[in-house]
Amino acid sequence: xxxxxxxxxxxxxxxxxxxxxxxxxxxxxxxxxxxxxxxxxxxxxxxxxxxxxxxxxxxxxxxxxxxxxxxxxxxxxxxxxxxxxxxxxxxxxxxxxxxxxxxxxxxxxxxxxxxxxxxxxxxxxxxxxxxxxxxxxxxxxxxxxxxxxxxxxxxxxxxxxxxxxxxxxxxxxxxxxxxxxxxx
Numbered sequence: 691x692x693x694x695x696x697x698x699x700x701x702x703x704x705x706x707x708x709x710x711x712x713x714x715x716x717x718x719x720x721x722x723x724x725x726x727x728x729x730x731x732x733x734x735x736x737x738x739x740x741x742x743x744x745x746x747x748x749x750x751x752x753x754x755x756x757x758x759x760x761x762x763x764x765x766x767x768x769x770x771x772x773x774x775x776x777x778x779x780x781x782x783x784x785x786x787x788x789x790x791x792x793x794x795x796x797x798x799x800x801x802x803x804x805x806x807x808x809x810x811x812x813x814x815x816x817x818x819x820x821x822x823x824x825x826x827x828x829x830x831x832x833x834x835x836x837x838x839x840x841x842x843x844x845x846x847x848x849x850x851x852x853x854x855x856x857x858x859x860x861x862x863x864x865x866x867x868x869x870x871x872x873x874x
Contacts, residue, residue, distance in 0.1 A: 697798055699805045702749035702761065709758040710751060711741045717788035724825055729849070740786055745770045747782070747813070750805050752789070752798045760789040760798040764806050766813070768844070772821075777844055777855075782810040783819045787829070799832055811860050818858045819844065823851050830854075 702710060714737050722730045740746065740763055747770070752760035763785045768777035771785055784806045789798045810818045819841065822829055837858050844855030 696754055697759075697796070697801060698753040699801050700751060700753065702751045702758075706749070706751055706758060707741055710749060710761045711738055713758055713761055713790050714738075714741060714786055714788045716790055718786075720791075721825060737786060746785075748806075748809055750802055750809070752802055754793060754798075759793045760787075760802055762787040762802040762806050764809055768819075772846075774846065777846065779819050779844055781815045781817045781819060782806070782813060783821075785820070787820075799829075800836065803833075803836055807858065807860055815860060817860055820856050821846070821853045822856065823848075823853050833858075 715734065718733070718737060721733070725733065741749075745765060746763040747766050748764040750762050750764065751758045765771035765783045765785060767775075767781075768779035768783065769775040771779075771783040784803065787799055787802060789802075807818050820833065820838065821844070822833070824830070833856050838856040839858075841855040841857040844857070846853045846855070
């Protein structure tokens with residue numbers, strides 16, 4: 691059943707940051723059980739630092755009945771997203787896609803990714819990047835269904851964990867595409 695008509699996607703206001711942090715910690719807390727405690731604490735601190743930091747170019751939220759139930763952060767480069775200029779990604783990157791467990795399966799993540807892709811196109815980007823690991827298997831399935839392809843050259847290691855790069859090639863809406871003219 692598709693309930694997306696009830697879901698509102700919008701830019702977050704500064705006052706939404708605590709709600710975003712709450713959704714992220716609720717959604718990502720399942721990984722606390724599989725990560726050693728020091729790694730989880732570092733990951734949690736990284737999540738909170740990204741939410742409260744100034745690096746995202748956009749904080750996109752999903753609302754249902756006036757409550758924030760999902761979010762994604764959009765960054766302009768690997769340096770902005772991770773402090774890793776050596777990854778040499780100079781197109782938008784999404785990070786920390788999260789949906790409250792209570793509303794999963796309703797298309798919220800898909801709507802958030804679609805909005806992030808639209809914003810990437812508006813920035814003039816030809817692709818949208820993300821990174822994930824095998825412990826996020828359901829997210830990987832979603833990304834692949836949405837057309838993301840592995841971008842092996844952007845893989846990185848976080849300790850012993852391989853963090854896999856993915857890229858979605860973007861197409862501007864038909865009205866925004868520039869026409870090539872032939873001089874033949």
